[in-house]
Amino acid sequence: MTDAGPPGRGSVGGGPEQHRAADSPSGPPPPPPPPTWPARTPPPAAPGAAPGAAPVPPVPAPSGAPPPPPDGSDPAASPPPPGWGDPAASPPPPDSNDPTVAPSDGRPRGIVVFWSMLGFLAFLVLLGFALRTGQTPDGGQMAADSPGVVHPVQQEFSATVTVSGSALEPLDPNATSAAQDPTLGSPAPTVAGEDFAGNTVTVPTPGEATIVVFLAHWCPHCQAEFPRLLDAWITPDLPQGVEVVAIPTAQADDRPNWPPSEWMLGGQPAWDESVLLDTPNQDAARALGVTSYPYFLVIAPDGDVAARVAGEQGVEGLTAMVDFAAGLD
Secondary structure: OOOOOOOOHHHHHHOOOHHHHHHHOOOOOOOOOOOOOOOOOOOOOOOOOOOOOOEOOOOOOOOOOOOOOOOOOOOOOOOOOOOOOOHOOOOOOOOOOOHHHHHOOOOHHHHHHHHHHHHHHHHHHHHHHHHHOOOOOOOOOEEEEEOEEEEEEEOOOOOOEEEEEEOOOOOOOOOHHHHHHHOOEEEEEEEEEOOOOEEEEEOOOOOOOOEEEEEEEOHHHHHHHHHHHHHHHHOOOOOOOOOEEEEEEOOOOOOOOOOHHHHOOOOOOOOOOOOOOOOOHHHHHHHHOOOOEEEEEEEEOOHHHEEEEOOOOHHHHHHHHHHHHOOOO
């Protein structure tokens, strides 16, 4: 196939301009055909899924809201410590005129200062360990919201995902080219959720070309593709104006490769681009038309759908996808 360079969205969607140019003998030459990622030999497709992709599992029925946390009115809640709020239970303060005694607890000042400094040094050591390794001292993972800023993993799901705009039609797993996708050129909905550390993440990024990849931790095709994502998108620097966002979806603690945070953040290199966690009801996947995994969606800087594809792409295909996104305007 001849490399025509990074095509614009007119060539992706096969819009009216393309047809007019092709039908007029005196007009400009026709634009290049819609982008096709390099040919590959995919694994056998699961029933109802695109080649090299796993089908979306049924969404379990909601199990109801969890009970509220215990408070002081709950007889099962932990009681306050003895003497709480009782002035008579507090020991009298030490003699404030004694310079060798700390006014807080009666211990010599030198001992208090020594242990305070020791605790501060220990904190610095633990912080340096977390920043260097991306792990907490007990082996847990850390989530990054920007280079060099890490937080302990707090969750594997978003509590809620908000969707603004119309949901995309589900991707037809039998489509053989991007030109057959009726959503090309239509506005993508804005989806907002949280990452592993509880930070708010929104897709797409306004004014940037955004590539979204949906991954299921238990999906063998996603497990095979994830190292290639790291090779194609994480190890090299992305072009200016291109953002990538991973959306873990269909999370289930009774399925293989749990939890997704350990899978995505525990290796070297680790995923260090944005993450938006789906809800247990897969609200993000439903809004963006996911029918199988892995699922890729390219959104242009103006917010319109530029391309969609499902299944393993390989390093060459993933690199071509970034080049395609970098050529959008």
